Amino acid sequence: MGEAAVAEQTVGEEDDRLSLVRRFAVFTATYPWEWTPEDVEAYFSRQLSGDSPLAHSTVRGQQGDLQMFCAFIVDGRYGWATACEEAFGQVPAQVCHDWNTADHVTSSRAVRGGAR
Numbered sequence: 001m002g003e004a005a006v007a008e009q010t011v012g013e014e015d016d017r018l019s020l021v022r023r024f025a026v027f028t029a030t031y032p033w034e035w036t037p038e039d040v041e042a043y044f045s046r047q048l049s050g051d052s053p054l055a056h057s058t059v060r061g062q063q064g065d066l067q068m069f070c071a072f073i074v075d076g077r078y079g080w081a082t083a084c085e086e087a088f089g090q091v092p093a094q095v096c097h098d099w100n101t102a103d104h105v106t107s108s109r110a111v112r113g114g115a116r
Helices: 003-028 037-047 056-074 080-088 108-112
Strands: none
Touching (some): 003 056
């Protein structure tokens, strides 16, 4: 894959991640510094059910993207937590945890086909 294709793929992934964060914010009707782990459970439960549920792998990927966004906004190196506390009296938190996100499922075929 050439450099232009890699750059285009990266931009597409960033657009997808930004779109997910925006959809999550609309779903919760709150700002990132107000998000809770329960919001994550409610949002992704909805994504896994209904008339056209998303695949487990898609949900797991989206949860990873949301987790990365939260890791960014709580990381003290970037100043977002401090800015939120000063402006709104609240700090953002990591809302994606092992207990409220999808497990990585490995098929038995992939396990059997491992190192020999």
